[in-house]
Amino acid sequence: MKISELLGNDAEYSVNVRDLEINSCASNYKKADSSTLLFLLPGVFFDTYELIPQYLKSSPAAIVTENIERFPKTAIPLIKVKNARREFAFAMSKISSIDYGRLKIIGVTGTNGKTSTATMIRRILEYGGKKCGFIGTGKIELGDISFAKKNYSMTSPDPDVLYPAIKKMQELGCDTIIMETSSHALELDKLSPIPFDIGIFTGLSHEHIEFHGSMENYFLAKEKLINSAKSVIINFDDSFGKRLYEKYKEKATGVGVVWRSDVSATEVENFGLLGIGYIYRGKNFLTKVKLPLPGLYNIYNSMLAFECAYQMNISPKRIKAALEGIESIEGRCECIHGDITAIIDYAHTPEALENILKTAIYNKKLGQKITLVFGCGGNRDYEKRPVMAKVAEKYADKIIVTNDNPRDEDEEKIISDIVRGFEKSKYGVITDRALAIRYAIKEASSGDIVIIAGKGHEKYIIDKDGYHDFDEKSIVENALKLREAKR
Numbered sequence: 001m002k003i004s005e006l007l008g009n010d011a012e013y014s015v016n017v018r019d020l021e022i023n024s025c026a027s028n029y030k031k032a033d034s035s036t037l038l039f040l041l042p043g044v045f046f047d048t049y050e051l052i053p054q055y056l057k058s059s060p061a062a063i064v065t066e067n068i069e070r071f072p073k074t075a076i077p078l079i080k081v082k083n084a085r086r087e088f089a090f091a092m093s094k095i096s097s098i099d100y101g102r103l104k105i106i107g108v109t110g111t112n113g114k115t116s117t118a119t120m121i122r123r124i125l126e127y128g129g130k131k132c133g134f135i136g137t138g139k140i141e142l143g144d145i146s147f148a149k150k151n152y153s154m155t156s157p158d159p160d161v162l163y164p165a166i167k168k169m170q171e172l173g174c175d176t177i178i179m180e181t182s183s184h185a186l187e188l189d190k191l192s193p194i195p196f197d198i199g200i201f202t203g204l205s206h207e208h209i210e211f212h213g214s215m216e217n218y219f220l221a222k223e224k225l226i227n228s229a230k231s232v233i234i235n236f237d238d239s240f241g242k243r244l245y246e247k248y249k250e251k252a253t254g255v256g257v258v259w260r261s262d263v264s265a266t267e268v269e270n271f272g273l274l275g276i277g278y279i280y281r282g283k284n285f286l287t288k289v290k291l292p293l294p295g296l297y298n299i300y301n302s303m304l305a306f307e308c309a310y311q312m313n314i315s316p317k318r319i320k321a322a323l324e325g326i327e328s329i330e331g332r333c334e335c336i337h338g339d340i341t342a343i344i345d346y347a348h349t350p351e352a353l354e355n356i357l358k359t360a361i362y363n364k365k366l367g368q369k370i371t372l373v374f375g376c377g378g379n380r381d382y383e384k385r386p387v388m389a390k391v392a393e394k395y396a397d398k399i400i401v402t403n404d405n406p407r408d409e410d411e412e413k414i415i416s417d418i419v420r421g422f423e424k425s426k427y428g429v430i431t432d433r434a435l436a437i438r439y440a441i442k443e444a445s446s447g448d449i450v451i452i453a454g455k456g457h458e459k460y461i462i463d464k465d466g467y468h469d470f471d472e473k474s475i476v477e478n479a480l481k482l483r484e485a486k487r
Contacts, residue, residue, distance in 0.1 A: 331456025346456025386421025
């Protein structure tokens, strides 16, 4: 394609290369050659302009940047744009030749519940005969085909991964894509080219302040999805959701349990770890739903999924059947039963941790104890660490603080940040996460509940040396087998 076909009209060219044909776009200089339009994107945590010598050495067809002034004199054509990240996303979308008119694209955003809601939508639509692509936390899939590399961990991929994956899905007959949309991806304009048919807002709680700077900025990033989508479905019980509903009410459907909205749940039943039940009151019908997934928060996730599928012309009867057939979602309140019950959950925010602990408490019988194993990720929201401790202390009987993807941050500093939130001394520290899990399961009394929170579906742990294989579920299962053998 010609460069002028890939870039916006406000691009400023150092030399006239508008009609120059290129074969690829990239933001990584290591992937560039003489036929590549190379984008130097502004850094989030470091100054990428320090890499200018490497960008020039790769000899691309041209370099797109926001700051030509920092480049030395060069024979390589330079193109100045106002927003290089946005331009890169559109360029990758265009060069991938995606026919968006043949796709229905659903975006799900919010602090918690994105994966569960998106997974429910996927299961319902596939049950209804749709061929669905799924782009979410650690997954880029179409049916049994995975487009993600080993240890892929993002929620919303970078444009050079995202748009070729969408194109490949379309070539394989995909008609619908369900996509988790992170606040980072929305803020950095990675998703700007995508014409979302339905946008879903699950709710907002304290997270990612190290990136956004404030809750308001975090909210405004999430709002980008709601603003761009043709139709939106919003958790009306959430205070931020109410703001969005009032602003976008002409295209919005509200979902509520506490507050009556366009769609509501009544006669809620909590069956503990066996699931939940409620009457789904739609705009024109009502039906009883018995969901075999525990946690009252899954009422919201399933209602958002129900309304989305209904807007996609799936009948209420099929939606109900699909929801009631979902036995588990990987790493989301995933129960492994034995002499004790172990629960693996992705909860890594204060709200999510409170939700999973409340679910366990509801299921707790007289004399049973709840042991919680958790940590906090490195290079992430520092303010939540002591808050997580306070939540843990409020609900758990025993607490083991451990590692959770320390990345390149000092693991002792992370644990210290958590520990200062405790007021009592009913916690212990075992830095090695595998040892912490084994110890918690070994020391639990018969019938107890052990919750391992923070990593969920992840099959790796990230430290200063990078990714390492770490299958939490296998560790739990083996610990339970060893416990049973000793009995």
